[in-house]
Amino acid sequence: MATNKRALVTGLTGFTGRYVEAELVAAGFEVYGIGERSSCLPRYTQVNLTDRSALHRVVAACQPDVVLHLAGVAFVVKADVDAFYQVNTLGTHNLLDAIATEAPKVGCVLLASSANIYGNSKQGVLDESTLPNPANDYAVSKLAMENMARLWFDRLPIIITRPFNYTGVGQSEAFLLPKIIGHFQRKASTIELGNCDVFLDFSDVRAVANAYRQLVEVRPIGKVINICSGKSHSLQEVVERVGKIAGYAIQVKVNPSFVRKNEVRSLLGSAELLRSIIGSWNIPPLNDTLEWMYHSPLP
Template identity: 60%
Template sequence: MKRALITGFKGFTGWYVAAELEAHGWEVWGTGAHDEAGDARYRHVDLADAAGLREVIAEVRPDAVVHLAAIAFVGHGDADAFYRVNLIGTRNLLAALGAAAQRPECVLLASSANVYGNATEGVLNEATPPDPANDYAVSKLAMEYMARLWMDRLPIVIARPFNYTGVGQAESFLLPKIVAHFRRRAEVIELGNLDVCRDFSDVRAVARAYRRLLEVGPVGEPVNVCSGRTHSLREALAMAEAITGHSMRVEVNPAFVRANEVRSLCGDPAKLRRLIGEWDTPPLEDTLRWMLGGDVA
């Protein structure tokens, strides 16, 4: 049985990646920044704690690492935290892995399609030049460049997920916000531009893609994780209304409208499918139906 270590184990994505790996015969351990009793395979260690990371890696001796721990909400108020966690924290992790007696067979770093920025419209593939437009995106791109310094010592794969969602995602993200309003049958919701189109995947499909990337190990390469399809918020609202039979008034709040926002951003999943084989994400309507039901499955 191979052993995987997931950072950000108790986060939204970590839960699904752990379940996916366990379902396919992996022994899963995890780390996180919060104390939590009762889980024998969870270790409380902060990414800023270089010595603590070395101790955990020496104990677990992982065959693979999925690095999910990050500050992921673009609107997070502390810009410095993006760099402390997403850049310096990742460097501490790679340094600990590089110094370990048993080095892993694959290290998957979760970057973000945000590195492409808002300046390019249309279908984005891995050759699209990065053009980050906020501190979160800059921190993720900086993480990718920093990781290159370790690629002669560690088998690193860089995943660039586009938007994805599912049960358990925080309401600070748009689709969970919409779902929460429908679940409580709210009368009104405030949103920004309803006609921007984005590439949405289901977190369960993202977890499958991460598992396959671990197994295939396309070392040194960035890989988009995306559906290749786009939907607008207006379409998502219409789907939720059709599923629930509930309608509510939508008010556009100018504070939620970003200047120079690109109308449509779509990823190209061709490289991902070429590497891991047949893969797709459920239609957005199916994901929304699952989220509106509220059960993790």
């Protein structure tokens, strides 16, 4: 267990950041955070990743032992395409420059990329050797971030993670599983979705946060690592599972405007490398995650 170690977490006030903070604190880290939202959290600074001088000031003041870079623009239907590149790619460059300049003794920098870089790969189970085939600007911005980060491998102790889909209490209903859960919690009779025959690999945010914490402790520097469950489920199956939890069936209506032309239709990952690095890693079954979400209070 780490003691008196400082962790800097970007996107601390976001969905994933709160769970990562809990993991790090439990492991003995003193957690500092940055993000674009205002917050009353201790050791937190409101900073935009595009503000290079502000990033330098924060990193210099913090002097982190480890950095977990979770901040970024997520892939949602109406996202600003320019923001994908400005934040996910250039923002990460600004952060790495600040770390290299201001925190020369940092021991590990974990970058959260995305399994979306694999795109619509023909391969069944995707491991880290699968060639990227990004199908949208979000994925391209993340792959560009990865390629850019490799230029810093000789100067910074970097780990790149590729999380597949994950969910949990507190995730916005802009994402599919919280949207489905929310409709059942409100006892809605119908729900509008896009393509329900999409098969995705879903993990629990608590397991993802645990994996991140273990990785910054083990420090497999220079590795690219999938974070995934190794099981895929269709959205139709998710709707049926939540219906059993809620005790009723909901009518699904397909809204053509929700069907993305560049949608990834199947995404199933291999977690073999992750488990070989961190050893024991418990990930809740999807049903347990859905139960947890359904029985949590509505926001």
